[in-house]
Amino acid sequence: MQPGGINGTSDHSFEIRTCIPHCQKFELKEEFTLQLHHNISKLPAFRNAVVTIGTFDGVHTGHKHILNQQKSEAQRISGETVIITFHPHPRKIVSHTHEVQLLNTLEEKIEILSKEGIDHLVVVPFTEAFAEQTAESYIKNFLVRNIHPHTIIIGYDHRFGKDRAGNYLMLEKYAAELGFGVKEIPEKVLNEIAVSSTRIRKAIKEGDIESANALLGYDYFFEANVVAGNKLGRTIGYPTANLHVENPEKLIPGNGVYAVEIKIGEQFFKGMMNIGFRPTVDGSKMVIEVNIFDFDRDIYHTGLRVHVKYFLRPEQKFNGLDALKIQLGKDRLEALAKLK
Structure with a gap:
């Protein structure tokens, strides 16, 4: 672009x-x-x-x-x-x-x-x-x-x-x-x-991460700590790390699903991130959560960095957890293809 x-x-x-x-x-x-x-x-x-x-x-x-x-x-x-x-x-x-x-x-x-x-x-x-x-x-x-x-x-x-x-x-x-x-x-x-x-801020807020990254000259990123969630993701095969961004002034991308790279220590992992209200589950509060591909370590209370690479789709409400699980499978495949 x-x-x-x-x-x-x-x-x-x-x-x-x-x-x-x-x-x-x-x-x-x-x-x-x-x-x-x-x-x-x-x-x-x-x-x-x-x-x-x-x-x-x-x-x-x-x-x-x-x-x-x-x-x-x-x-x-x-x-x-x-x-x-x-x-x-x-x-x-x-x-x-x-x-x-x-x-x-x-x-x-x-x-x-x-x-x-x-x-x-x-x-x-x-x-x-x-x-x-x-x-x-x-x-x-x-x-x-x-x-x-x-x-x-x-x-x-x-x-x-x-x-x-x-x-x-x-x-x-x-x-x-x-x-x-x-x-x-x-x-x-x-x-x-x-x-x-102005364009970078607008693009990040609207989820147009590829335009923002082109203007920045690097992938937009933010630091966060892993906090406890409701552990629902693991019951459908997509465990997520719930993230808390410590600095309240840091601009967070617009709601949606993204392909991301996660840096933990000196290691990088591929994954997908959701920002929004999880309308299929409860929709009561805004969350930032990442599903780290092929990863099974306990990282509660760990600091990490998320590099936001590609926007995949807007957040949407599905007709139950089975439909959500099917869509997450599609999201994973798309994220892996884009992150190659």
């Missing part, structure tokens, strides 16, 4: 507006190890820091074009790449909402970015006090004092500081005075990234 907008075959090398006081020749790096920083008062002295800032939720194919540009710039000046992100999500603090639905938890975001060849990830605690600082203070007392950027790569529409008063032009204004450069990510690229994030 080739979705519109950003996909894995796009080439988004782009020209960007530049305001840089100095530059140096580069040396290519052959190995990358992400260094994680939670305390902004104890940051190391970055070498020619090339900085980009954002929530990076999903770390999808659009984000990776920015990361590639950042890495290219760091190589050009023999510098280090530094991503600044925030936790919790700024929208929770600024909008006072509890309805944030994340494509990636913080831990997942760290894991994904660690595979992208970024040198440093700075996780800034996003508090009301941080949100209330003026745009000028954000530049001088946060960015320059703590990060000492050589170059900041930022979107034309990026806003920061109290009342979102800061923008690219303000950074450009202070660049020469404070000794850093600014590069602007074009509107076209940012629009595609925004569209991709």
Whole structure:
């Protein structure tokens, strides 16, 4: 499937507006190890820091074009790449909402970015006090004092500081005075990234997992713990592990039956997952349950990861357990065929 907008075959090398006081020749790096920083008062002295800032939720194919540009710039000046992100999500603090639905938890975001060849990830605690600082203070007392950027790569529409008063032009204004450069990510690229994030969330909610995975550039996944269920599945030959997702902000796919891969420890297993209300059984509450193929271990209270690969069918009510069992047999065969 080739979705519109950003996909894995796009080439988004782009020209960007530049305001840089100095530059140096580069040396290519052959190995990358992400260094994680939670305390902004104890940051190391970055070498020619090339900085980009954002929530990076999903770390999808659009984000990776920015990361590639950042890495290219760091190589050009023999510098280090530094991503600044925030936790919790700024929208929770600024909008006072509890309805944030994340494509990636913080831990997942760290894991994904660690595979992208970024040198440093700075996780800034996003508090009301941080949100209330003026745009000028954000530049001088946060960015320059703590990060000492050589170059900041930022979107034309990026806003920061109290009342979102800061923008690219303000950074450009202070660049020469404070000794850093600014590069602007074009509107076209940012629009595609925004569209991709919106489309990914919509697709996951609607069960269109294949479109979501194409835009993400990897299979959507979530972490869960195995909890006790009513053990009905084993009576019809399809024992299931009932799952509880600990992080309430993690976006869960729409109701339906999916072909999945389950990671337990370092092992991967094929399986199928149902998300919904089990209308054939009781329909009283929403559950997430996986049937792991050719698996008979006791994994109660075990943590696992579910990689959501393919949507098989919507959830539906059957005329009794026998009809449900027949359909589950068909689901298993379809899942195995798709997971080959």
